[in-house]
Amino acid sequence: MDEASRVARCGILFSSREFALAIPSILRQQSRTAMPDNASAGEFQNSEPRDFRTTHWSMVLRAGDSQSPDSAQALERLCRTYWYPLYAFVRRKGHSHEEAQDLTQGFFEKLLSKDYLADADRQRGKFRTFLLTSFSHFLANEWDRSRTLKRGGNVVLVSLDAEAEAEERYKLEPVDNASADKIFEQRWAHTLMATVLERLAAETEAKRFEALKHFLTGDDAESYAGAAAQLGISVAAVTSAIHRLRARFGALLRDEISNTVASPEEVEGEIVHLMNVLAQ
Numbered sequence: 001m002d003e004a005s006r007v008a009r010c011g012i013l014f015s016s017r018e019f020a021l022a023i024p025s026i027l028r029q030q031s032r033t034a035m036p037d038n039a040s041a042g043e044f045q046n047s048e049p050r051d052f053r054t055t056h057w058s059m060v061l062r063a064g065d066s067q068s069p070d071s072a073q074a075l076e077r078l079c080r081t082y083w084y085p086l087y088a089f090v091r092r093k094g095h096s097h098e099e100a101q102d103l104t105q106g107f108f109e110k111l112l113s114k115d116y117l118a119d120a121d122r123q124r125g126k127f128r129t130f131l132l133t134s135f136s137h138f139l140a141n142e143w144d145r146s147r148t149l150k151r152g153g154n155v156v157l158v159s160l161d162a163e164a165e166a167e168e169r170y171k172l173e174p175v176d177n178a179s180a181d182k183i184f185e186q187r188w189a190h191t192l193m194a195t196v197l198e199r200l201a202a203e204t205e206a207k208r209f210e211a212l213k214h215f216l217t218g219d220d221a222e223s224y225a226g227a228a229a230q231l232g233i234s235v236a237a238v239t240s241a242i243h244r245l246r247a248r249f250g251a252l253l254r255d256e257i258s259n260t261v262a263s264p265e266e267v268e269g270e271i272v273h274l275m276n277v278l279a280q
Helices: 016-032 056-063 069-081 083-092 097-113 117-123 127-141 160-171 180-203 206-215 221-231 235-258 264-279
Strands: 006-009 012-015
Touching: 016 180, 016 235, 016 264, 069 083, 069 097, 083 097, 083 127, 083 160, 083 180, 097 127, 097 160, 127 180, 180 206, 180 235, 180 264, 206 221, 206 235, 221 235, 235 264
Parallel strands: none
Antiparallel strands: 006 012
């Protein structure tokens, strides 16, 4: 992706490369920053760490062919989140807007209603790998049969408005020779970062987030005074708040990554992969 490409969520507009450069220092800071009770109380909502066994993809893998309600809900949440990366993948393959909608929706209907999880367990892979491998298999072998499925079947992951928005979003993709696989990887990375930013914004008091969000990827000390005046607190308090915001961003990034891998040991490698994709 060229340098003009952006990740935009929650009123934040940063280059992907800025995030790629900022993530290592944010994670180092997160690993050594403790959230003091008197500083963090009420600052971030829903900030309790989760047991890895309850993350979305690990729940799906553990469920195997049981199709438990928790597993089904976890898989549906992951599919809904990563709908657009697959849509962009199939559009880059040369399919029309309408075909891409039908293919993506048809694939997720199959994924949520049939036993793809046994294969996922054997692969012991990451969600993005499983998703792209399964979708490629679907495109190669099942497109003809899927065309007979009625639109709007039993599983509706995104609304018609969201599908229309997906095409508008695709029109903003850079016109280059990037392969469909690369487009998928880039959209996966941007979707993951957008999800992290949205979670951070939802957890943080709105005025505080608005004043501090731009410090996630930069450290312009001269701007601290302006943020302090905006929030009505001291520069020292702003400095501490920025450190805590970055630490919470790092924790949410790890948490969101853990939603898409099968074991804790895979988290660090997936973070490195994320940074490499963002830096492209």
